[in-house]
Amino acid sequence: MKELEFEKLFSKLSHIKALSSDSKFDEIVENLVLFAIYNSPEIPIKNDNDIKKIILDYYGLNIKTSLIQPSIDKLLNSNKIVKNTNTKDLFLNEEIK
Numbered sequence: 001m002k003e004l005e006f007e008k009l010f011s012k013l014s015h016i017k018a019l020s021s022d023s024k025f026d027e028i029v030e031n032l033v034l035f036a037i038y039n040s041p042e043i044p045i046k047n048d049n050d051i052k053k054i055i056l057d058y059y060g061l062n063i064k065t066s067l068i069q070p071s072i073d074k075l076l077n078s079n080k081i082v083k084n085t086n087t088k089d090l091f092l093n094e095e096i097k
Helices: 006-020 025-038 049-060 065-077
Strands: 080-085 090-092
Touching: 025 049, 025 065, 025 080, 025 090, 049 065, 065 080
Parallel strands: none
Antiparallel strands: 080 090
């Protein structure tokens, strides 16, 4: 298990809490999904479980896949992310990088 930087983690969690009290939790999850895809180009990301693992590894946050999948669907529908039809890997749309 990697050592946590508590000050950094507290700051991130405080930010998430502030946004969630403003009914922006969906946006938080969407941004975490985008973060996971953007910052893990060497890892093939195919589904909500892959994204959940990346978020858990980086932030130490265990988010339910039932919260992640709707964000993936919304990002796919808005063309912010795309799915390779052959490999099923998820990628950021080149236009939003």
